Amino acid sequence: MILPPGKLSIDFLQEILPKPQNENRLLAGPTIGEDAAVIDFGETCLVATTDPITFATEEIGWYLVCVNSNDIATMGAVPKWLLVSILLPENQTTEDLVRKIMLQITSACRQFNITLCGGHTEVTFGLDRPIVIGQMLGEVKKENLITATGARAGDDLILTKGIGIEATAIIAREREEYLSNRFSPAFLKRARSYLTNPGISILKEAAIAAGIKGVHAMHDPTEGGVATAIHELAYATKLGAILWEKRLIISEETEQLCAEFHLDPLGVISSGALLIAAAPAYTKEILIALSNQNISCEVVGQLLAPDSGLWLETDGQRRPLPIFETDEITKIL
Numbered sequence: 001m002i003l004p005p006g007k008l009s010i011d012f013l014q015e016i017l018p019k020p021q022n023e024n025r026l027l028a029g030p031t032i033g034e035d036a037a038v039i040d041f042g043e044t045c046l047v048a049t050t051d052p053i054t055f056a057t058e059e060i061g062w063y064l065v066c067v068n069s070n071d072i073a074t075m076g077a078v079p080k081w082l083l084v085s086i087l088l089p090e091n092q093t094t095e096d097l098v099r100k101i102m103l104q105i106t107s108a109c110r111q112f113n114i115t116l117c118g119g120h121t122e123v124t125f126g127l128d129r130p131i132v133i134g135q136m137l138g139e140v141k142k143e144n145l146i147t148a149t150g151a152r153a154g155d156d157l158i159l160t161k162g163i164g165i166e167a168t169a170i171i172a173r174e175r176e177e178y179l180s181n182r183f184s185p186a187f188l189k190r191a192r193s194y195l196t197n198p199g200i201s202i203l204k205e206a207a208i209a210a211g212i213k214g215v216h217a218m219h220d221p222t223e224g225g226v227a228t229a230i231h232e233l234a235y236a237t238k239l240g241a242i243l244w245e246k247r248l249i250i251s252e253e254t255e256q257l258c259a260e261f262h263l264d265p266l267g268v269i270s271s272g273a274l275l276i277a278a279a280p281a282y283t284k285e286i287l288i289a290l291s292n293q294n295i296s297c298e299v300v301g302q303l304l305a306p307d308s309g310l311w312l313e314t315d316g317q318r319r320p321l322p323i324f325e326t327d328e329i330t331k332i333l
Contacts, residue, residue: 006326033148033236035071047077052133058173061104066201068136073206074218077140084119089127148236151217151277157301158276160205162249165272169194191253200272214282221270224324231323240308243301267324
């Protein structure tokens with residue numbers, strides 16, 4: 001069976017992942033719904049993740065640093081060290097291209113106070129564009145660790161900034177020539193700037209949420225969008241969930257670009273948003289803390305008891321929450 005582009009299905013991934021090992025220092029290992037691994041180092045924990053950049057070509061180094069550091073931040077940790085593997089296409093790679101990618105990576109590292117501590121580079125056959133893969137390490141005090149399995153039935157699901165932020169930037173940058181005949185220069189400039197404004201990094205909002213007692217879990221909606229992220233979080237906790245479509249934050253640029261290419265906004269790559277599972281008693285405090293830092297946020301759903309199913313509610317009608325194992329954005333790339 002030939003597999004489609006995108007993430008492996010949850011069921012298949014669960015089948016091939018190794019069973020829990022007799023390793024008492026591994027606090028969070030390979031499982032669905034966790035954004036990073038966690039290793040016990042006594043009073044602190046080492047948090048580790050790896051993620052490639054496969055959709056974007058422009059500003060690929062910035063995407064790399066943000067996407068990998070986001071995974072660390074969802075665990076309540078601080079991203080600190082980055083290793084990078086840069087794979088470059090033969091017969092297309094120039095010294096200027098390599099310098100450009102490295103400058104993007106080092107600039108992003110400086111902005112987020114991350115140390116580039118190693119990696120690998122090579123020109124290799126079989127590629128039609130650069131591929132960069134990051135390995136990010138961070139640390140957190142053990143008592144401040146947040147994992148997906150901490151989420152509980154009845155938790156509110158809070159979403160920050162909006163869905164499709166990364167998708168908006170990618171579409172505007174990768175299909176700029178086509179879009180220039182359909183949208184104004186000002187519109188496309190705004191959409192291109194989504195990379196940094198509102199931005200695909202969630203470090204600020206994750207740090208705010210991690211400091212509030214009632215936050216039980218955080219998750220980073222990437223490939224497959226917010227709908228798939230909720231599936232992953234629910235899978236990790238063996239809970240049900242409901243998503244209220246009318247409450248989702250979606251910008252004009254995201255909505256119009258998705259409509260132009262007939263993409264479902266629920267299933268487009270959504271780095272830049274943070275999904276927070278929190279006790280309802282703390283929801284108001286979380287919303288105020290985020291709003292005080294000019295971070296838009298909304299309660300968009302709720303985790304339900306086990307065996308309740310996963311639902312999308314639109315205009316009072318419920319239907320099964322879709323899952324996007326192939327990200328919607330692949331339709332245009």
